Amino acid sequence: MHRHGAVFEDLAVEVMAELPTGEARREVLELIDAARTDPRAWPDVRDVGSTEEIREAFGRRCWIQFMPHAGAIEVREIGWAG
Structure with missing residues (x-):
């Protein structure tokens, strides 16, 4: 799976598929974007x-x-701990 400069391993794809829609997915995707923008932080x-x-x-x-x-x-x- 590819999204916004991120490649997802199989386990990550499975977790994303199981997350509740809306806020949970948004929070994970925002964290992925932050990590992609400045990975060494x-x-x-x-x-x-x-x-x-x-x-x-x-x-x-x-x-x-x-x-x-x-x-x-x-x-x-x-x-996900939500």
């Missing part, structure tokens, strides 16, 4: 020795795990 959570840059971004009721790629991000996981 979010903490790097990669394991020691890993060569993949993995970051996490947190919203009010959601979080994402992503990898930055030259002006885009790859969304690996989405979490």
Whole structure:
């Protein structure tokens, strides 16, 4: 799945499909846009020795795990606590 400079892994696509429409999806998409706009503003959570840059971004009721790629991000996981 591709959206606004973001590529979604299968797990992230499944979570997006299960989110309630409206506010939940809007909050997740806003967080994805914020992460895409400034990916290095979010903490790097990669394991020691890993060569993949993995970051996490947190919203009010959601979080994402992503990898930055030259002006885009790859969304690996989405979490929703709402």
